[in-house]
Amino acid sequence: MTAPLLQVTGLCKSFGGVRAVDGIHFDLYPGELLALIGPNGAGKSTTFNMVGGQLVATAGSVKLAGHELVGMKPRDIWRLGVGRTFQIAATFSSLTVVENVQMALLSHQSRIYTFWRSAASQYRSEALELLDQVGMRAQANRPCSELAYGDVKRVELAMGLANDPKLLLMDEPTAGMAPKERNALMALTKQLVVNRNMAVLFTEHSMDVVFAYADRMIVLARGRLIAEGSAEQIRNDPKVQEVYFGSGKTFEKPSQAPQEETA
Incomplete structure (x- = not known):
């Protein structure tokens, strides 16, 4: 059986007398897309930011391929092969699409402060390859300020891939996007x-x-893990239904996966 890439064990975070996350544990495997969900105040963002190093855990362990991440700085975690995208896309609007990705590649190579060579000439082919993977190569020379929001999110995704990540953390990747854009980005x-x-x-x-x-999916409520499993298992879990709806109401199951709209 494949070993987990990420192992989270007994993860806790307290702010004063408030325990925002209380003993979270889960594994994540290579080739897997794992959703961390829960109602507002469930502890999702706190858990997410502890994995990425933006917050230091009060207790517990976060291991990437056996390497302990708790206490490490976000930059060092990035260099171990953990990419990151943000709820509000973090790009440089004054730079072109390809320059944004080049900056991410330069950062990964620890050459962001190297001035002896023009940054515009470095890692351009690698940046174009990443843009090709996210469908943005044709817009490589456009300023990011001219892009539609959905395209900005694709550029940010390319930047998140600049360190060839083993693990990619995506914080609300489809926030602010129309249904067609949401489905295209997640596909x-x-x-x-x-x-x-x-x-x-x-x-x-x-x-x-x-x-x-x-x-x-893993589901949090009031800082604790209450459910883990497939879509079908989560959809039919009584605890999850109670947390989201306060009743026995179930999640509506779509007849098929969302389809892109036609022009």
């Missing part, structure tokens, strides 16, 4: 997971996206 992410055999952990509020694309 692309799913394809990259398979092609690269990488693991993705993502938080998401759009349940249509979660149930259509996640291989597995």
Whole structure:
């Protein structure tokens, strides 16, 4: 059996007297798209940021291929092969599409402060290859400020791939996007997971996206893990139904996965 890439064990985070995350544990495997969901205040963002190093855990362990991440700085975690995208796309609007990806590649190679050679000439072919993978090569020379928001998110995804990640963390990847854009981005992410055999952990509020694309889900409520499993298992879990609806109501199961709209 394949060993887990990411192992989270007994993860806790307290803010003063408030325990925002209380003993979370889960594994994530290569080639898997894992959704971290739950209602507002469940502890999703806190858990997510502890995995990425933005927050230091009060207790517990986060291991990437056996390497302990707790206490490491985000930059060092990035260099171990953990990519990251953000709820609000983090790109440089004054730079072109390809320059944004080149900057990410330069950062990964620890050459962001090397001035002896023009940055514009470095890693351009590698940046174009990443843009090709996310369907943005044709717009490589456009300023990011001119792009539609869905395209900006694709550029950010290419930047997240600049360190050839084993694990990609995606914080609300489809926030602010129309349904067609949401489905296109997640279908692309799913394809990259398979092609690269990488693991993705993502938080998401759009349940249509979660149930259509996640291989597995973990559900938090009040800082604790209350359910883990496939879409079908989560959909029919009484604890999950109670947390989301306060009743026996079930998630509506779509007749088929969302389809892209035609022009």
